[in-house]
Amino acid sequence: MWWPDATGSVAFLISGALGVVAVTRTVGLAQLKSREWLAAWTNMIGSIAFGASAVGAFITKTGVTDDALLANAGTFVGALCFLIAALLMLPRRFSPRAARA
Template sequence: MAWLFIIGSSLFALGAVPLYAEAVGPRWTGLTFFVGSVFFTNAAYLQYREAVGALPGGGAAVRRSSWVWAPRNALWLAGAVQLAGTLWFNWSTANAMPVNLDTALADQRVWRPDVLGSVAFLVSSGVVLRSAGRTAGRGRPRPRTWTISVINVAGSVAFGVSAVAAFVLPSSGELLNAGLAGLGTFVGALCFLTGAVLMLTPEPSGTPVHADQGIHP
């Protein structure tokens, strides 16, 4: 699962590198982002299934269900919101592949789902951060999940900045700030990549085990 996030984050970071975009052109750059988003979605779905399986009192029927409603459970809530965010990114990146979109279509099919996906990532990582912080008592080390969540919150903020900067101005058809949009995507992808790599590392001894560990972002 962590490797799916690692690959997805790496593709997002690669697509945001100007030299790569100039070398392969807009179509291949768009495809790079789309494939990266598919890796994100597959990883997010696996995490959602893990969250469903970990629900207290959940029997075999619940674990087999394709959809379960448990918003009071932090692990489920973070996983479900994260999955929704990846689906928004799928829609956004798929619609961004054509290079001849007019301003109205770019706003409706690319920018808006991009913003929604960024907000979902921020909410998901914030839920995990809040929940992980509760498990760390005074004088005890922070759990790995808390560290990952802090990094992922930073990545979600960077993605949000990128989404705002990528707004297409109706008057000119240009991005509000193309440089900031690319930088935000690159920084956010690196944050998510770091968080995914940390998912592969063992929890330090003496650290409280957290039920939500592994949720990414």
Template sequence: MTARPDRLNAMIAWLFMIGSACFVLGSVPAYVNAIGGWVDGITYVIGSVFFTSASYAQLVQSQTPAMTGVDEVTQHERAPVRLWGWLPHDRAWLAAAVQFPGTVFFNISTVAALTHNATAAEADRYVWRPDLFGSVLFLVSSAIGVLAVSRRFFTLEPQSMPWRIAWVNMLGSVLFMASAVASYVVPSTDELLGARLAVAGTFWGAVCFLVGAALMLPAWRRAVAPAATAPPP
């Protein structure tokens, strides 16, 4: 299987943007009121599928040197991709490898959320737990992603596009984590632990992921620009 590096990167960015947009839309109360809870749930399912597709494509990109070590000319040349790899000492690969199963957990939780009349125990087991596991993996992946582009975790490099992307995604992961915790269904009341936080965390977290994905496009153009004209990384 072969791919053009520039097109693979663009595909990853757009898949993440579409997936994020679905989560943003699904967490807007007016949208839920207009189309109903079941269709809103389908919106989340679709978004999670786009997330998983983007995450796997990013994993393939990170484990294929021919997809990243390119310049303005070679970015347009098709090259074989590695569908499987093991690069635990490469932080970029490790971040992608941790993120991918996180998206699979979101697939599970969003599909399970379509079940009607679930008890609190069932909702916590089949929806909340996978959501929590996915959020934890996203948070770990984002932390590794920050370390992949920074000398130290709290190094300030605002001129660096990869640094901006990493920290926007980190904020998104923190917000998703807050939403996951708040989505716990309290057995004694059958209500969420924090309904407003659950919705707000999903909405703003998805907005962060949308912004981070959109920044991948100009970041790529900057990375492959000729050295003589390229701005600081």
């Protein structure tokens, strides 16, 4: 079943591109000190890694995965990028006062 991998990867790439466009419009083209900018681009890199994973996960007619190393590495790198992007979006400090309000 390769088709769901390919369509899911395309959806990830589109969402990553939309995120980059949205952040670029709000913070600028290259703002390396902006956590939002870093998160959007880290997310985009994760989406590209997931795309590479889908390419590697292609099942040949013989029933063998085309490139298992690429499939596994792409999945791992993509997931790691998504984790880093999520961590970048966490507030810098947790305020107990804000939680009670």
